[in-house]
Amino acid sequence: MKRNVLIIGAGGVAQVVAHKCAQHNDILGNIHIASRTVEKCQQIVDSVREKGSLKTAGELQAHALDALDIEATKALIAETQSQLVINVGSPFINMSVLQACIETGAAYLDTAIHEDPGKICETPPWYANYEWKRRELCEENKVTAILGVGFDPGVVNAYAALGMDYFDSVSDIDIIDINAGDHGHYFATNFDPEINFREFTGRVWSWQNRQWVQNKMFEIKRTDDLPVVGKRTSYMTGHDELHSLSKNLDVPNIRFWMGFGDHYINVFTVLNSLGLLSEQPVTTAEGLEVVPLKVVKAVLPDPASLAPNYTGKTCIGDILKGKKDGKDKEIFIYNVADHKEAYEEVGSQGISYTAGVPPVAAAILIAQGVWDVQKMVNVEELDCKPFINLLNDIGLPTRIKDEEGDRPLSY
Amino acid sequence: MKRNVLIIGAGGVAQVVAHKCAQHNDILGNIHIASRTVEKCQQIVDSVREKGSLKTAGELQAHALDALDIEATKALIAETQSQLVINVGSPFINMSVLQACIETGAAYLDTAIHEDPGKICETPPWYANYEWKRRELCEENKVTAILGVGFDPGVVNAYAALGMDYFDSVSDIDIIDINAGDHGHYFATNFDPEINFREFTGRVWSWQNRQWVQNKMFEIKRTDDLPVVGKRTSYMTGHDELHSLSKNLDVPNIRFWMGFGDHYINVFTVLNSLGLLSEQPVTTAEGLEVVPLKVVKAVLPDPASLAPNYTGKTCIGDILKGKKDGKDKEIFIYNVADHKEAYEEVGSQGISYTAGVPPVAAAILIAQGVWDVQKMVNVEELDCKPFINLLNDIGLPTRIKDEEGDRPLSY
Numbered sequence: 001m002k003r004n005v006l007i008i009g010a011g012g013v014a015q016v017v018a019h020k021c022a023q024h025n026d027i028l029g030n031i032h033i034a035s036r037t038v039e040k041c042q043q044i045v046d047s048v049r050e051k052g053s054l055k056t057a058g059e060l061q062a063h064a065l066d067a068l069d070i071e072a073t074k075a076l077i078a079e080t081q082s083q084l085v086i087n088v089g090s091p092f093i094n095m096s097v098l099q100a101c102i103e104t105g106a107a108y109l110d111t112a113i114h115e116d117p118g119k120i121c122e123t124p125p126w127y128a129n130y131e132w133k134r135r136e137l138c139e140e141n142k143v144t145a146i147l148g149v150g151f152d153p154g155v156v157n158a159y160a161a162l163g164m165d166y167f168d169s170v171s172d173i174d175i176i177d178i179n180a181g182d183h184g185h186y187f188a189t190n191f192d193p194e195i196n197f198r199e200f201t202g203r204v205w206s207w208q209n210r211q212w213v214q215n216k217m218f219e220i221k222r223t224d225d226l227p228v229v230g231k232r233t234s235y236m237t238g239h240d241e242l243h244s245l246s247k248n249l250d251v252p253n254i255r256f257w258m259g260f261g262d263h264y265i266n267v268f269t270v271l272n273s274l275g276l277l278s279e280q281p282v283t284t285a286e287g288l289e290v291v292p293l294k295v296v297k298a299v300l301p302d303p304a305s306l307a308p309n310y311t312g313k314t315c316i317g318d319i320l321k322g323k324k325d326g327k328d329k330e331i332f333i334y335n336v337a338d339h340k341e342a343y344e345e346v347g348s349q350g351i352s353y354t355a356g357v358p359p360v361a362a363a364i365l366i367a368q369g370v371w372d373v374q375k376m377v378n379v380e381e382l383d384c385k386p387f388i389n390l391l392n393d394i395g396l397p398t399r400i401k402d403e404e405g406d407r408p409l410s411y
Numbered sequence: 412m413k414r415n416v417l418i419i420g421a422g423g424v425a426q427v428v429a430h431k432c433a434q435h436n437d438i439l440g441n442i443h444i445a446s447r448t449v450e451k452c453q454q455i456v457d458s459v460r461e462k463g464s465l466k467t468a469g470e471l472q473a474h475a476l477d478a479l480d481i482e483a484t485k486a487l488i489a490e491t492q493s494q495l496v497i498n499v500g501s502p503f504i505n506m507s508v509l510q511a512c513i514e515t516g517a518a519y520l521d522t523a524i525h526e527d528p529g530k531i532c533e534t535p536p537w538y539a540n541y542e543w544k545r546r547e548l549c550e551e552n553k554v555t556a557i558l559g560v561g562f563d564p565g566v567v568n569a570y571a572a573l574g575m576d577y578f579d580s581v582s583d584i585d586i587i588d589i590n591a592g593d594h595g596h597y598f599a600t601n602f603d604p605e606i607n608f609r610e611f612t613g614r615v616w617s618w619q620n621r622q623w624v625q626n627k628m629f630e631i632k633r634t635d636d637l638p639v640v641g642k643r644t645s646y647m648t649g650h651d652e653l654h655s656l657s658k659n660l661d662v663p664n665i666r667f668w669m670g671f672g673d674h675y676i677n678v679f680t681v682l683n684s685l686g687l688l689s690e691q692p693v694t695t696a697e698g699l700e701v702v703p704l705k706v707v708k709a710v711l712p713d714p715a716s717l718a719p720n721y722t723g724k725t726c727i728g729d730i731l732k733g734k735k736d737g738k739d740k741e742i743f744i745y746n747v748a749d750h751k752e753a754y755e756e757v758g759s760q761g762i763s764y765t766a767g768v769p770p771v772a773a774a775i776l777i778a779q780g781v782w783d784v785q786k787m788v789n790v791e792e793l794d795c796k797p798f799i800n801l802l803n804d805i806g807l808p809t810r811i812k813d814e815e816g817d818r819p820l821s822y
Contacts, residue, residue: 194696266677267681270677274707282706284701290706292706294696294697298701298703299687
C-alpha cells in the first residue's frame with residue numbers, strides 16, 4: 001500500500017489537489033507541496049489549514065523545488081518518504097519528474113502531456129514524443145505511472161472507455177468541454193495563459209477515419225444543446241486525450257471540442273494575428289529581448305485571482321455514436337461542476353476543481369492497490385469503474401444521457 | 412535670409428522633409444539629417460541621392476545626435492551653420508531642441524506638441540504646459556519658432572484661420588482627418604505606434620461652448636460624405652490644434668475627428684482593454700520589467716515598411732459653420748493626398764507626406780523672410796495665404812467646397 005503524497009506545482013490545480021488529499025489523508029498519509037516559489041506552496045498549506053481540510057492529524061509541508069533538477073526531486077521524494085507524486089506543475093517538467101519517480105520507485109501521476117517550451121503542436125501522437133518512450137523503463141522498474149489523469153484528459157478517457165460497453169461498435173467519440181462560467185473580467189484565461197494559449201496557436205490535430213487530420217483553430221465548430229448549460233458552440237481543438245484514445249480504443253473518429261464565446265475568440269484572434277501570443281522572443285526598439293506571450297501573461301488577471309467571484313457551471317463529457325443491435329445509438333456521459341461550490345470547498349474555481357480532483361482519486365486508488373499497476377498507462381487502459389464511483393463520492397458526479405433519459409451513472 | 416537646414420529625426424516624416432528640402436535647396440541651402448541612429452539618417456541621404464531630389468549641388472549629410480542633449484544639439488547647429496531646424500523626431504525631444512535653437516538663434520519648426528514619456532493627455536491647453544513657457548524667451552532672443560506646422564496640426568490651423576474670412580461669425584470648426592488608404596496588413600499604425608496610440612489611450616479633450624470638455628475615446632462619432640473618399644465615419648479625438656486654435660480664434664466650438672474603421676477600433680479596444688497599450692512597465696513571471704506598448708510596437712509592422720504597397724487616398728480638412736449676412740453658411744477647406752504618388756515622389760506613404768511637406772513650406776517662407784517673425788507662433792497667428800499658395804505648388808493642393816461648388820483655393 002503506497003502512502004505519502006508529494007504534490008509538485010502551486011497553481012490553482014495544486015490548491016485543489018492539496019485540499020482533496022487533505023480530506024483523504026487517512027488513506028494518503030503525509031502531504032508535501034513543492035514548487036519553485038515556496039511562498040506559493042505555503043499559501044496552499046495555510047489555505048488547507050484555514051479550511052480545516054485535513055481529515056486526521058498528519059504532516060502538511062511546503063518545499064522549494066526546481067523540478068527540472070532530477071537529483072533534487074529524487075532527494076525530496078526520499079526525504080518526504082513520498083510513494084505518490086502528483087505532478088500538477090507546468091507541462092515542461094513532466095519528463096524530469098517522471099525520471100525521478102522511475103529512479104525512486106514512487107508512483108507518478110500527471111494531468112497534461114510533456115511540452116518542450118520552444119515547440120507547439122508537435123507530431124501526433126504527442127505521448128509518443130515524450131512519456132511513452134519511458135514505458136519499458138516503468139515496466140522494468142515496476143513503477144506505476146498514470147498519464148493524463150485530470151478531467152480532460154483523464155475522466156473523459158474513462159467516459160470513452162466505459163461508454164464503449166453500451167455499443168457493439170462505436171464510430172465517433174466527441175469530447176466536449178464547455179465552461180459556462182463568468183469571471184467578471186474583460187478577459188482572462190482559466191489556466192496559466194502561457195500554457196492555455198499554446199493549445200490554440202498551432203495546428204488542430206484530430207483523429208478521423210483512423211488518421212491524423214490537420215485543421216486550423218476556430219475552423220470547425222458545432223452547436224449542442226447540453227444539460228444544465230444549454231445551447232453552446234464549441235470549436236474543434238487539439239487536445240491530449242486524442243493522442244492515447246486513438247491508440248487504445250477501436251474508434252475511427254475521435255475529436256475534441258472546446259467551447260468559446262465570440263468575445264474570447266475575438267481577443268484571441270487579435271492577439272494571435274498581431275504575434276502577441278508567440279513564444280519566440282522579439283526585440284524592442286530599446287534592444288530588450290522579450291517573449292510577447294510572457295507580456296500578455298503579465299497584463300492578464302492571475303487565474304487564481306478569478307476564483308472568489310467566479311459564477312456559473314462547467315459541463316464536460318463524451319458524446320459516443322455507434323451501433324447497438326443493428327441500430328444507431330448515441331449517448332452522452334458527462335459531469336457538471338459549479339464554480340462557486342468549488343471555491344467554497346477548496347478555494348479554487350471550477351476549472352481547477354475538475355482538473356485537480358481526478359488525480360487525487362487516482363492516487364487513492366493506487367494507495368488502495370486498485371490502480372497500483374506497476375507500469376505506465378493512460379486512463380482508458382485501467383478498470384475505470386472504481387474511478388467513476390470514487391469521483392461520484394468526492395465531488396465530481398457522473399451522469400449519462402441516452403434514449404432512456406438523463407441519470408446518475410455508477411457501477 | 413536664413414539658410415541651411417538641420418532635420419532632426421529619421422522616420423517616415425523626416426524622409427519626406429529631406430526630399431522636399433532637397434527639391435528646394437536653391438532656397439534652403441545645405442541639408443543635414445540627425446538622429447540617434449546615424450544609419451537611418453544615411454538611408455534617407457541615400458534615398459534622396461537615388462531619386463536625384465537635390466535641385467542644385469549642395470551639402471547633404473547624416474549625423475548621429477542625442478537630441479535630448481542640448482549642448483550636443485547646439486554644437487551640431489553651429490558646426491553645420493544651420494539657421495533652420497526642422498524637428499520631426501519624437502515629441503519627447505521638443506523642449507531640448509527648442510532650447511538649443513533659442514541659444515543659437517536658429518529658427519525652430521516642429522509638427523507635434525512636446526510630450527513627457529510618462530504622461531498622457533495632460534491638462535489643456537497642452538502648449539501651455541511646455542512650449543508656450545518659452546514664448547518670452549523666443550521674443551527676447553528674436554528666435555522664430557513655428558509650432559505644429561505639419562498637416563494636422565499645421566495646415567488645418569491655416570484652413571481654420573483663412574476660413575474665418577468667409578463668415579461674419581463662426582460657431583463651429585470641425586477638423587476631419589480621414590485615411591482611406593489600404594496598407595494590406597492585418598493591422599499597422601501609420602506613425603510610430605508608441606506615439607500613435609498615446610493619442611487615443613487617455614481622455615479626449617474638445618473645445619465646446621468656449622470650455623474644455625472631456626470624453627472617452629470612440630464615445631462620439633460622426634459620418635460625413637466627403638470629396639473623393641466618400642462616406643466616412645470619424646471619432647472625436649484629442650489633438651494638438653485645438654490647444655492653440657481655442658486661444659487664437661474667436662470660435663466657441665472646435666473639435667477634431669479622426670477616421671477609424673471597425674477593424675482598427677476592435678484591435679485597439681482589445682489591446683487597450685488588456686493593458687497592452689500602457690506606457691507603464693509590468694513585470695513578467697520571470698522578473699523582466701517591460702513596457703507593454705514597446706512590445707506591441709515590436710510586433711507591429713515598421714510604419715516605414717508600409718509605404719511601397721500603400722494604396723488609396725487621405726482627405727483632411729476643416730468644416731466651418733457660422734453666419735454670413737444673417738444666413739447660415741458652411742464651408743469645407745481640404746486636401747486630398749495619394750499614398751502611391753507620395754511613395755513615387757519621396758519614398759514615403761501619404762500620411763508621412765502630408766505631415767512632412769508643410770514644415771518644408773514653412774522653412775522656405777522663413778528663408779524668404781515672409782515668415783521670419785522672430786518670435787514663437789502657432790500657424791494661425793501667421794499670414795497663411797502665402798503658405799497655402801506654396802503648398803499648392805509643392806504637392807499639397809488646397810480645395811474649398813461651399814454653396815458655390817468644389818474648387819481649388821489659392822490667393
